[in-house]
Amino acid sequence: MRTIKAVTLVIGFGLALQALYSAYAGGWEPTVHRSLALAFSAALIVLLKPFALEPFMRHGWLKALGYLFDILLFGIIAAAIYLLIEKAADVDSLLVSFSIEEQWLALLAVLALFELTRRVFGLPLLLVSSFSLVYCLYGAYMPWVFSHSGFSLEQSVETIWYGLQGVFGFPTGVVVQLIFVFIVFGVVLERSGAGDSLIRIAFYLTGHTRGGAGHAAIVASALFGSMSGSVTANVAGTGSFTIPMIKRRGFSPAFAGAVEGAASSGGQIMPPVMGAAVFLMADLTATPYLTICLAALIPALFYYGNLFLMVTLEARKAGIQPLPPEQRQRLDKGDWINAIMFIGPILTIIAVLLLGRSPAMAGFWATIAAVVLGFINPAVRRKPAILLEAMAQGGIAGAKILVAVASIGVILAVLNLTGFGLKFALLVQSLGGDSLFIGLVLMAVACLALGMGMPTLPAYLIIVLVMGKTMTNLGLEPLAIHMFVFYFGIMSALTPPVALAAFTAAPIAGANPMATAFVSMKLAFVGFVIPFVFVYNPELLLLGDFSVQSLLWIAARLLLAIWLLGSGLVGYLSAPLGIWVRVAHLLAGTLLLLDDPLWQGLGLAAALLLLARGMIIARRPEVAGQVL
Structure with a gap:
């Protein structure tokens, strides 16, 4: 052995x-x-x-x-x-x-x-890739729009294996020449000890809040998930520490696991690193990496702001108070010095990109910076072999992704050979008719189905390959629609029946996996909503010509909607909410997000009334603990 x-x-x-x-x-x-x-x-x-x-x-x-x-x-x-x-x-x-x-x-x-x-x-x-191969060889015998003209074994393997359109095609090339180095970078950064300091700093920054450990898990997972690019690795890495702490604060096991699952999944939408899939997006959309980071920033802040709100409301509902000052995390000089191990490589990426060099070059220098700064950690100075093993583990992690992407190359070859992508796009278009909303819903459902059980990068790649023609036919801003697909690929990690993030967190929390998955979906509901919002309102991604006024208007509506929908789902503000008040919150929040100005106005009026009602009632001491 x-x-x-x-x-x-x-x-x-x-x-x-x-x-x-x-x-x-x-x-x-x-x-x-x-x-x-x-x-x-x-x-x-x-x-x-x-x-x-x-x-x-x-x-x-x-x-x-x-x-x-x-x-x-x-x-x-x-x-x-x-x-x-x-x-x-x-x-x-x-x-x-x-x-x-x-x-x-x-x-x-x-x-x-x-x-x-x-x-x-x-x-x-395995099932998706195998089905594509079977479809290539025997699709001529299938009914309806699924039938194709038929291809011999020689034609099939020439495209799938012996050419550069299948297993060894564009996706494999991107992984080998660009994404691989960022996978190595993420593992080196993690193994250097930067992750431990991040967790302690996160607990220090959130110790005064009601959510405490829950909020710390959100901060730590957002930072850790951004650099690791792997949801399951993020959940296992930070969750082994944060989930027991969340439970000790009085939250239920399912809730503790769900917080970690939702926060870890969102790490890949938080700039500046955003895992590895974003570099593939930059290649596919011909968009500079920094432009994608800028576009992703505001939606990511709303996503994590919503998680903070949901944890706070749940803490209020459970009667959890902030930790006493003497029990809060304390930091010493070494913790702040160790933070350089994380900050330095991130700044290196940004600096190299600002100098106009390629993302691959940024990954190279970021990895070098992570190795050099890793010697800040005394454990690394005592045993430099830690960094060598980290490099090796990065190579192993990259090998796993490469094998998966090579299998996805079979799907790419079959789509090109059979024209199934165009047929699928026409089918979605016929089902959705002229309705953009129905088309987006169908695409979201397809994204969730195609992404289940897969890491983000393979999930995003499969979705883009299968949905490519559909995305083009929608006639929308390319980056907006790719971000839409990216979000739902990430959210598939929280969606039953195959919810990787929730199922990884559940054993650590000692909770039922399916219950954890459903709580995760409730906590991360904004992740399912906000892609629709930025498709209809691309100014949220800072795309195209937009006014500051329009950006502020959509941001204000989204902020109010998050408060209304979050409180409606949790059923609590300063006191428990009655069933009809919860319905009113959910309805008003939904109206605020609709594209019609009339419905937006009605939603805003209802939101202001509910906000005023909540503030007035909250000042009455006699309502404490009563249903509002």
Whole structure:
């Protein structure tokens, strides 16, 4: 086992080094670079998650059979990649043909890739990728709009495996040359000790509030999630500390897990880092990274402002008071010095981008800064190997994403080959008719369904690939509609039946996973609402020509709506709200968000009346504890 661990760390470290090299000097020839990166990533997955360790393969001869299966699995992928490199020149010149053995080798390699994806990310991505392959081969026999003209095995594997339109296409190239380095950066930043200081600072800043630990979890997860780019890693990393603290303050286990799940999911919408998926968005929309960060800022502040409000209302409802001053988190000089380990690399990213260099170069220098500043941590100075292992773990994390994105490349190839994306867009358009709202709702539902059970980057990529034509047909601001898809890809991590963030938090909280998921959805309701708001009001993203007056108007309406909807969902302000008052809050908040000025005016009038009513009643001491 030690030998296997050492080999995985060496391969992971090598992948991390190639990510740094690619970010600084540019990649090699695309086919060679992408295929070799995938080959080493596949080797890592086989070593980390051998088939022999599956629950049903751990005994006797089955275990030996499992190891033989892994050798065969990797051998197929390696042989198919070798053949791909050999034929690369012929593929580019369109003079290539494939024997039946080469066709079947490519097909088996694709199936092997699907199996590795299952080991890392479970069934959802496997099912979507497998369905796309089956559709490519047998879609000619399907009914209605799903039927296509039919493609031979040779035509299919030429596009899916042997060309640069499928497994080794654009998404894989973006991961290898751009996103990989940011994955390494996030892991190095986390392992350097910056995360521990962030959590202590978060508790220090929020110790005086009613929400206390709940608010601290929101702050810590927003910062930590931004740099990690992984919802589950964020929940596990910060949640193991914050969730028990939230429970000790008197919140229910389901609520404690839900706060961490909702806050961790939102980390990727909070500038300046926003995980890794935002760099893919920058490439797909041809929008500068800093422009996307600026566009994301106001919606992200509303999202986290809403979480703060919901935790405060729940604390009031449970009768929780702020911690006494003597029990609050205290910081020493070392904590503030350690904060430099986080602030320094973030400022490095911003500075490099402001100098006009590429995002990949920003990722390179940010990683170098994270390594250098990591020596501020005494533990790192005593044992510098921590940073080497962090680099290796970053390479391993990147390998997992690369395998998933390579599987998504199969979907991309099938969509291009069959034209299904256009058919799907026409179907959505026919169902939605001329209604933009219905079209957006259908797209939101599709985003939630396609993103369930997947990390944000693969989820966003699949959604964009499948929904691309639909997004174009809506005729909206490209960045606004990509942000819409991005938000719902993130929110899929909170949406049952496959709610990754909530299901990761639930065991830590000792809560029912499904109950945690539903509470998470309630806490993060703004994440489901605000994408519709900025599509109809792109000034919220600071896009195009807009006036400060229009920005302030939509911001004021959204602020009031969050207060009304949040209090209506929790059922509490200064005292419990009666059922009809809750309905009035929910109705007024909804009216404020509608696009019609008349309904907005009615919602504003109702909001002001409810606000005045709440303030008047709150001053009456005799109503304490009574239903308002």
